[in-house]
Structures are given as C-alpha cells and as structure tokens.
Amino acid sequence: MSQELCEMSLRQTQELLKLTDEALQEICCKRFTGEELSVKALQMVLKGKGKRGPASVFVAFNGKGDSVLRGRVFHLRDGEIAERSEEIAVNTLTDYATFAGIIDTHADVVVSNWSDSCESVENYQDFFPNAVKAFVGDVIRNFVTYRISGEMPGVIIAFNYPGRATDYDADVLRGLAVVIGSVFTISDQMRETEKAFIYTIEALARACEAAEEDTGRHIIRVNRYAGALAANMGLPADYVEVIAYSAQMHDVGKIKVPAAILLKESPLDKQELDIIKMHPVYGEQILGDSPRLRIAREIAISHHENWDGSGYPNGLRGEDIPLSGRIVKLADVYDALRSRRSYKPPLSHAEAIGVFRDGDHRINPRNHFDPSLLTLFFKIEHMFEKIYDSFAGDNL
Structure with missing residues (x-):
C-alpha cells in the first residue's frame, strides 16, 4: 500500500x-x-x-x-x-x-x-x-x-x-x-429522553387544567390544531413538531389563579379579570429560561395578544406577536368556543365557524387574529372539526 x-x-x-x-x-x-x-x-x-x-x-x-x-x-x-x-x-x-x-x-x-x-x-x-x-x-x-x-x-x-x-x-x-x-x-437514548421530556410537559399541562372541565382533552386538541396550522403554513418539520407539543403550555400560568375565579359561573368583576389576565405572565415565569422551552414560553406570554394591539398582557400588535402565539391563539379560541364551560354551553362546529366569520360580543376576527392564519383556518377548518370530534369525550 x-x-x-x-x-x-x-x-x-x-x-x-x-x-x-x-x-x-x-x-x-x-x-x-x-x-x-x-x-x-x-x-x-x-x-x-x-x-x-x-x-x-x-x-x-x-x-x-x-x-x-x-x-x-x-x-x-x-x-x-x-x-x-x-x-x-x-x-x-x-x-x-x-x-x-x-x-x-x-x-x-x-x-x-x-x-x-x-x-x-x-x-x-x-x-x-x-x-x-x-x-x-x-x-x-x-x-x-x-x-x-x-x-x-x-x-x-x-x-x-x-x-x-x-x-x-x-x-x-x-x-x-x-x-x-x-x-x-x-x-x-435521546429519543427516550425526549419522551420523558414531553411526558413531563404533558403532566404539568394537565395539572394546570385540572381545575377546569374537560381535563386533558382540551390540551391535546390545542396541540393538534396548532400542529395542523403550522404544517399547512409550510413551516419546517422541527418547528411543527415543537409547536405541536408546546401549545398545551399556553395556560400553564393558570396554576397560580384561584379555582374560584376559573370556575365562577357569573361574570367576573374587574379585580377578578385583572387576576386572570396575569396568567400569561405567570406562565412565562413558570417556564423559565430553558432553550428547550422557548416556543412554549412565547406561547404562554403571547396567546392573548390581538392582531390590532388590543390584547394582553403587553398590547403587542401584528407581527410583533410571536408566530407561535398567533397560531395558538386561534387554536385556543376555536376549542373554547366548542367546549362547555361553567359560564357557557358548547357551540357546534358550524356555530364556531360563524363566530370566526362574523364575530360575537367578545371576538372580532379581523381585529384579533392574524389575517393570513384566519384565511388558512377557513381552508382547513374541516381538520379542526375532525380533531375536536376525535378527542371530545363526554364534552358534547
């Protein structure tokens, strides 16, 4: 040689x-x-x-x-x-x-x-x-x-x-x-570690939802809706995967909100509203500064921001709102409309779509949602209906 x-x-x-x-x-x-x-x-x-x-x-x-x-x-x-x-x-x-x-x-x-x-x-x-x-x-x-x-x-x-x-x-x-x-x-070995990581996230998310009805199924559905939106936007596969398990952390801050407020059947007073509007801030604090939880942290702090700047906690407007937060906001609102809550009955899919088209006393679609995401939602709304029906349980 x-x-x-x-x-x-x-x-x-x-x-x-x-x-x-x-x-x-x-x-x-x-x-x-x-x-x-x-x-x-x-x-x-x-x-x-x-x-x-x-x-x-x-x-x-x-x-x-x-x-x-x-x-x-x-x-x-x-x-x-x-x-x-x-x-x-x-x-x-x-x-x-x-x-x-x-x-x-x-x-x-x-x-x-x-x-x-x-x-x-x-x-x-x-x-x-x-x-x-x-x-x-x-x-x-x-x-x-x-x-x-x-x-x-x-x-x-x-x-x-x-x-x-x-x-x-x-x-x-x-x-x-x-x-x-x-x-x-x-x-x-990393896949096993990843499974343990995601299981821990799911356990924390379930703990935060435990005070409300439809425990567990809501967070699963929001994950699926968010993943469907991200995938149909043509976003990278890694991003789609991360947002599809991070979306469930959107309300992690509610663990610091008294159950009496979360389950109150009558309208909340101003003081109670101020308390519940702090849950995005609490969520960001709970998730800390781990790089692995960056998307979850973005979602927690920004999923109640509105496209026109009228949301909370920071009054962000337009593309200043993280994309992950814009995606999960739409997913969360759809599921909230479809779900029974202490203060309201569930809507059908058709009724929820009507709210996304025409609004109601709380929601102004053109002011609250990213216009491009809203357009995409109407194209794939049948997927949202299938996801909800697949994980509805006894909620209907």
Whole structure:
C-alpha cells in the first residue's frame, strides 16, 4: 500500500473522530436522527472523490429479538450521498448466511475481492442478496464488511472500492462502523429522553387544567390544531413538531389563579379579570429560561395578544406577536368556543365557524387574529372539526 493511501486512511479516520467530537459537544442542544449523522459520517469517509472510497454502502441493524437485518444501500459519488434505497430486509439465517459463505463468519471485519474467492466475477455475484445487488446496480467486484456489536447490533458493508479492497480500507470502515453504531445508540437514548421530556410537559399541562372541565382533552386538541396550522403554513418539520407539543403550555400560568375565579359561573368583576389576565405572565415565569422551552414560553406570554394591539398582557400588535402565539391563539379560541364551560354551553362546529366569520360580543376576527392564519383556518377548518370530534369525550 502506498504512503499516499495510508495518509488518506488516516485523514478519513481523523475526520470521523472530529465528527464524533462535534456530535457529543452538540448533543445537549442539537436534535438529530441516527440516519442524519450516519450520512454525514459516510460523506466524510468518501471525501476522496472516488479515488479511494467505495461506490455503495449498505448499513443495516437487527431488529430486537429477530434474525432480520433492516437497512438501506447508499450510493456515494464524489463524497456526496447521490441516492439511497428503500428499506432492505436481509434474513441472517438465509440470505446473509449465503453471503457469509465467502467470508470468515467469526471475524468482525472482513476484506473480500472476487479474485480471491471465485473463478469469475460472475460467480461472485451469487453470494449477495438480490435486493442489495439490485440497488448497487453494478457488478460487485469487492467489499469490506464490519459487524456492529453492542445495543444496536448490525452490519456495514462497503462495495466496489477502486482496484482491490485492502486492510487500510477495513481500518476506515471499522472507524465508520463505530461512529454509526454509537450514533444509533445515542439517538435511541435521546429519543427516550425526549419522551420523558414531553411526558413531563404533558403532566404539568394537565395539572394546570385540572381545575377546569374537560381535563386533558382540551390540551391535546390545542396541540393538534396548532400542529395542523403550522404544517399547512409550510413551516419546517422541527418547528411543527415543537409547536405541536408546546401549545398545551399556553395556560400553564393558570396554576397560580384561584379555582374560584376559573370556575365562577357569573361574570367576573374587574379585580377578578385583572387576576386572570396575569396568567400569561405567570406562565412565562413558570417556564423559565430553558432553550428547550422557548416556543412554549412565547406561547404562554403571547396567546392573548390581538392582531390590532388590543390584547394582553403587553398590547403587542401584528407581527410583533410571536408566530407561535398567533397560531395558538386561534387554536385556543376555536376549542373554547366548542367546549362547555361553567359560564357557557358548547357551540357546534358550524356555530364556531360563524363566530370566526362574523364575530360575537367578545371576538372580532379581523381585529384579533392574524389575517393570513384566519384565511388558512377557513381552508382547513374541516381538520379542526375532525380533531375536536376525535378527542371530545363526554364534552358534547
């Protein structure tokens, strides 16, 4: 092996280490998927622009308790992911067992070239699963494979290195496999942490709604309405996801408002109104300054602001109101109209739509809502009706 190829292998390994370090540094503030970082790692390995990297890479993992490897083949051209297959399933007891017939099944990393194993390159093709061969899309001349062990066992197989596959290629693939195995393990752990985080938010939101009727269902519906509005605005998927669980925190400040005021059946006096109008401020205070709760905090403080500046607590106007607050305001008002409260009966969907068109004694749609959001709402109002009906419970 030439000195140039040795140095290339070293550079590729160093880039993998750098990626791992960056991922660990960002783990507290960056949300990612295992595949996202795996793709980055694959790109780094193949920065040789075809001079040393393989043409295709198969990355697959075992499902828990079964004998099937599930993964994708990635086409890599000039250090970029050119194409990826649909999910491919390889049975380790049949397809992979045949594949393993040309390698030492006890080794973690194996280098194979057709000329070392078969009389012809055509015969070499018989050892590979059809689904993998179909997407590789070329005669397979060599490969390097590495078995990934640990909590997420799997395999990474690189096909068609220029010339012969070598032990130096195996060293790089070993590093790539370690990175990818670690990334999937970390991303699984992060998903579990994310679930715990969202469960905690939901528990707090339910506690804040406990004094009012329709406990729990109201916050679920508002989440769904807000997510539907955000998604149909074409906003980024990450934003849609965050607002779809942060919306439920809109009334978190009510935990500091006396239940006697929240459940009062007669009209509130001025002092009581002043107290209840403080719940956005209380909500902002309760949510604190965590970056993860930024959207929830925006929603809590701004979901009672009006487009014309007549809302509370800060009298914000127009686009000075955070987008998240404008979205949740509309979602919250729709659900409030549809829901039974101590001071009013529930409205039907048609009656609620009438209020959004023509207003009532409390709501002036053109002054209170973002005009573009109001237009969108009328386009997707059937979705709001379906969401409400799906989570209405005994509220009707």
